[in-house]
Amino acid sequence: xxxxxxxxxxxxxxxxxxxxxxxxxxxxxxxxxxxxxxxxxxxxxxxxxxxxxxxxxxxxxxxxxxxxxxxxxxxxxxxxxxxxxxxxxxxxxxxxxxxxxxxxxxxxxxxxxxxxxxxxxxxxxxxxxxxxxxxxxxxxxxxxxxxxxxxxxxxxxxxxxxxxxxxxxxxxxxxxxxxxxxxxxxxxxxxxxxxxxxxxxxxxxxxxxxxxxxxxxxxxxxxxxxxxxxxxxxxxxxxxxxxxxxxxxxxxxxxxxxxxxxxxxxxxxxxxxxxxxxxxxxxxxxxxxxxxxxxxxxxxxxxxxxxxxxxxxxxxxxxxxxxxxxxxxxxxxxxxxxxxxxxxxxxxxxxxxxxxxxxxxxxxxxxxxxxxxxxxxxxxxxxxxxxxxxxxxxxxxxxxxxxxxxxxxxxxxxxxxxxxxxxxxxxxxxxxxx
Numbered sequence: 001x002x003x004x005x006x007x008x009x010x011x012x013x014x015x016x017x018x019x020x021x022x023x024x025x026x027x028x029x030x031x032x033x034x035x036x037x038x039x040x041x042x043x044x045x046x047x048x049x050x051x052x053x054x055x056x057x058x059x060x061x062x063x064x065x066x067x068x069x070x071x072x073x074x075x076x077x078x079x080x081x082x083x084x085x086x087x088x089x090x091x092x093x094x095x096x097x098x099x100x101x102x103x104x105x106x107x108x109x110x111x112x113x114x115x116x117x118x119x120x121x122x123x124x125x126x127x128x129x130x131x132x133x134x135x136x137x138x139x140x141x142x143x144x145x146x147x148x149x150x151x152x153x154x155x156x157x158x159x160x161x162x163x164x165x166x167x168x169x170x171x172x173x174x175x176x177x178x179x180x181x182x183x184x185x186x187x188x189x190x191x192x193x194x195x196x197x198x199x200x201x202x203x204x205x206x207x208x209x210x211x212x213x214x215x216x217x218x219x220x221x222x223x224x225x226x227x228x229x230x231x232x233x234x235x236x237x238x239x240x241x242x243x244x245x246x247x248x249x250x251x252x253x254x255x256x257x258x259x260x261x262x263x264x265x266x267x268x269x270x271x272x273x274x275x276x277x278x279x280x281x282x283x284x285x286x287x288x289x290x291x292x293x294x295x296x297x298x299x300x301x302x303x304x305x306x307x308x309x310x311x312x313x314x315x316x317x318x319x320x321x322x323x324x325x326x327x328x329x330x331x332x333x334x335x336x337x338x339x340x341x342x343x344x345x346x347x348x349x350x351x352x353x354x355x356x357x358x359x360x361x362x363x364x365x366x367x368x369x370x371x372x373x374x375x376x377x378x379x380x381x382x383x384x385x386x387x388x389x390x391x392x393x394x395x396x397x398x399x400x401x402x403x404x405x406x407x408x409x410x411x412x413x414x415x416x417x418x419x420x421x422x423x424x425x426x427x428x429x430x431x432x433x434x
Contacts, residue, residue, distance in 0.1 A: 007034075014038060103138040110135055148208055153421035160197060160205060161417045167195055168202065172211045179351050180379075181213060182206060187380030190403055196410030199382075225336045226257065226383075230393055231290060233257035236281070236301045237341035238272055241349070245360040251368065252277060253344050254284045257300075260381045261389030262344065262372050263288060267365060274309035277301075281311065288393075291320035302338055303328045347375070 009030075016022050017030070017038055027035070106128070114124040125132050144152045148165050160168070171177060171194065177185050186202045189195045195202065227233040235255040240248050250272045254263045264287060266280040281299065285291055299315065301307040307328070315326045329338040349355065352371050358364035376390040384392060386402045 009034075014041075103141075106130065107135060107138050148205065153418035157415045157418035158411070159414075159418065160201065161414055162421075164195065164197065164414070165205060165209075168205045169209045171195070172206050172209045179213070179354055181351070182211060183382040184378075184380045187386040188378065190406070191386060196403075196406055198407060228258070229295060230256060230258045231288070231293060231297055232295065233298045233300055234263070234281075234284070235338055235341040235344075236277065236299060236307070237338055237345070238277075238304075238306060239345040239349075241267075241364065242357045243360055243364050244357055246364070249361060249364050250276075251345075251348075252280055253341065254280060255340055255344055256389070256393065257340060259389045259392035260340075260383065261393045262375050263393075265368055265372065267368060269361065272306050274306050274311045277306050278310040278314045282314065290322070291318070293320075293322045296323045296325070299324065299326050300329055300334070300338055301326075301341075303331070344375075 013022075013030075017027075017035070018041070022030075110121065110124045110128055110130065113119070113127060114121050117124075119127075121135065122132050125135050141152075141155070144150060146162065147153060147156075147159065149159065151159055153159065153161075167189075171185055171189055182203055183199065185206070186195075186199050197205075225233075233256070235257060236252060238250055238252045241251050242248055246269060249267050249269050251265060251267045252272070253265045255261070256263055264280060264284040266276065266283070268276060290297060299311075301311075307326075312326055315324050318324050327334050329336060348368075348371050352374060353367065358367050376393075377388050380386060380388060384398055385400050387396055387398060392398065
């Protein structure tokens with residue numbers, strides 16, 4: 001006796017049958033009684049029909065697509081493109097700056113899609129995997145060709161005014177500022193009233209306008225420390241400076257840690273022993289009346305022989321109110337480096353001299369005098385917030401809020417000027433111009 005097992009059909013077969021999408025060969029494989037029963041189904045009476053109704057209505061379109069090989073290939077190509085574009089946007093979502101940069105192109109593609117296929121913007125957004133809210137947020141943005149960062153002055157009134165941008169560009173392109181650090185350019189300008197913005201904002205605009213700082217060739221920055229008052233830590237070290245006619249000159253600077261100021265220097269073409277360093281320190285103490293100070297003074301140097309002998313003997317026999325100690329860097333007693341002296345040498349050779357040697361000994365001494373003047377009176381270390389090293393040495397205090405009132409007034413004025421700005425050609429959204 002032959003037993004015939006009952007077939008269990010895949011639910012999609014029933015859908016394809018009801019939509020008329022099965023071929024003649026496929027229909028012949030299904031028993032007539034089964035096909036008769038399927039024709040009797042009242043699909044509207046089944047629970048969930050309202051959930052799938054929109055898909056069922058699209059089956060006629062699907063049928064038309066697959067009846068044409070060309071149309072089928074075209075649709076498959078579009079879908080593959082869409083998947084690739086969707087994956088790309090998924091990656092861009094993790095890089096918000098990149099997504100913002102290409103926002104105009106994405107919005108334009110969505111609009112072209114909606115116009116060509118005659119679908120709503122919402123459906124076009126879904127096709128590209130973009131939220132409707134993101135699309136309209138980008139659509140409302142105004143791209144201003146006048147603004148350095150392409151942002152509308154009215155929508156973003158906090159940005160620098162057109163005049164302020166021009167002022168910064170002028171500072172950046174001045175040849176005398178080419179080799180200077182950006183903090184020195186900034187504080188020099190704000191003290192003279194040439195600009196009125198924060199240093200972070202100035203750095204952002206200056207970099208966008210082409211600021212380039214010469215990079216000195218120096219070793220990686222070493223571990224350092226910070227003093228708590230003027231003359232607490234004095235750094236000293238020797239460096240070799242080449243001249244064209246008179247050969248190598250040996251220069252030593254005495255530098256105050258707290259103010260970053262250069263207190264004194266000494267230069268010679270002869271051998272530099274401990275007597276040379278001792279004489280430099282004595283002149284420094286006399287110049288700034290350090291023998292009469294009451295707070296401790298520490299002299300920091302490396303372990304070279306020129307920093308021992310006469311130097312240690314002189315320190316030991318100082319008869320003055322302050323306790324003067326000679327410390328050697330990078331030792332168990334003091335694990336910090338003497339990087340502050342090394343940085344000074346680099347600034348002199350690279351930033352101030354531009355890597356060019358002096359002609360002879362006389363011009364070399366003149367360059368050192370000019371460097372002392374520049375470094376102490378016209379260079380603005382970031383840690384001093386707009387004060388010069390010599391101002392701190394002379395008793396002024398470091399004030400982080402030195403320019404706060406000026407910046408508040410400038411911000412209020414900026415909001416007013418940018419809020420009323422109406423002189424630029426703007427591009428609204430992606431297609432319409434105003």
